[in-house]
Structure formats: structure tokens, C-alpha cells
Amino acid sequence: MKFAIRTALLAGLMMPMMGAAVSADDADPNDVIKYRQGIMEVVGGHTGAFFAILQGKVPHQDALAYHAQALADAATHALAAFEQNTAGQGSEEHTAKDEIWSEWEDFAKKMKDFETASAALAEAAASGDMAQIGPAAGPLGGSCKACHDDFRTK
Numbered sequence: 001m002k003f004a005i006r007t008a009l010l011a012g013l014m015m016p017m018m019g020a021a022v023s024a025d026d027a028d029p030n031d032v033i034k035y036r037q038g039i040m041e042v043v044g045g046h047t048g049a050f051f052a053i054l055q056g057k058v059p060h061q062d063a064l065a066y067h068a069q070a071l072a073d074a075a076t077h078a079l080a081a082f083e084q085n086t087a088g089q090g091s092e093e094h095t096a097k098d099e100i101w102s103e104w105e106d107f108a109k110k111m112k113d114f115e116t117a118s119a120a121l122a123e124a125a126a127s128g129d130m131a132q133i134g135p136a137a138g139p140l141g142g143s144c145k146a147c148h149d150d151f152r153t154k
């Protein structure tokens with residue numbers, strides 16, 4: 001009982017320190033834009049690193065599976081990062097088209113394709129078998145392009 005009360009008190013003290021958690025759809029649009037760009041930069045960073053190793057531009061073969069897995073992990077959070085509709089809102093520069101929210105099903109499908117491709121790449125990379133890794137890399141690159149072509153302004 002005592003423990004429960006103390007826990008409740010502690011939680012009461014901690015909440016303001018952490019900042020009240022905003023719920024979905026009412027976060028500041030600029031924060032939403034920066035957050036989703038952060039996720040995409042992680043995606044871009046690991047993809048770039050993965051291909052630089054795969055193409056032999058840099059060594060670090062031992063990091064290949066790491067980059068593929070980190071990419072696959074980030075992919076599972078990408079769709080949620082776009083859930084809040086920021087069309088016409090915020091002052092942050094961005095390249096997200098308004099169609100993301102008017103054609104959400106198509107956008108979500110393309111994100112799902114990316115998630116599937118990155119999961120397959122992570123599995124292939126974990127095997128360390130180059131005969132599997134190469135063929136899994138193509139669909140991944142294609143999944144980025146399919147979405148960027150339709151849903152980015154550049």
C-alpha cells in the first residue's frame with residue numbers, strides 16, 4: 001500500500017519533468033515534421049552506408065548486417081511518423097506532399113512494401129551469404145523510389 005502511494009507520488013512529480021505526453025494528432029506540426037525527417041535520415045543513413053559497403057567503396061563488411069537490421073527497425077516506425085496530417089501547417093521546410101494524407105492507403109501500402117523489403121534485406125544480410133544479399137538489395141532501393149516519386153516534392 002505504502003509502496004503504491006509512493007509510486008503514485010513519484011509519478012506525479014515526474015510527469016511535469018518529462019513534459020505531458022502529447023497524444024496522436026495534436027503535436028506541434030514543426031515537431032512532427034522534424035521527427036519524421038529524423039526517422040527518414042536514419043533510414044537514409046543506414047541505406048547509404050549499406051550500399052557503400054556492398055559496392056566495395058568502403059570496407060566494414062562486418063557492419064553490413066548491422067546497417068540492414070537498423071534500417072529494418074527504423075522502417076517499422078516510419079509510417080507512424082507520418083500519421084499526423086501536417087498539410088498546410090508548420091514553418092519547417094519539408095518535402096512531404098499533401099497527397100500523403102489524401103491518398104493515405106497508397107502511401108501506407110508503399111511504406112509497407114519498404115518495411116517488407118528492409119526485413120528481407122536484414123534477413124539476407126544476417127545470413128552473410130552474398131548470393132542472398134545482392135538480390136534483396138534491389139527491391140529495397142525500388143521501395144524508396146516508388147514512394148519518393150509520388151509523395152515527395154523533389
Ligand code: HEC
Pocket residue numbers: 033036037038040041043044045047093094095096097100107108110111112114140141143144145147148151152
Ligand atoms: C512510403 C513512403 C516512403 C518510403 C518507402 C521512403 N521514404 Fe524517404 N521520405 C518520404 C517522405 C514523404 C519524405 C519527406 C519528409 C519531410 O520532408 O517531411 C522522405 C524524406 C526522406 C529523406 C530526407 C529527410 C530529410 O531530412 O528531409 C531521406 C534521406 C529519405 N527519405 C530516404 C529514404 C530511403 C533511403 C528510403 C528507402 C530505403 C526511403 N526514404 C523510403 C517517404 C518515403
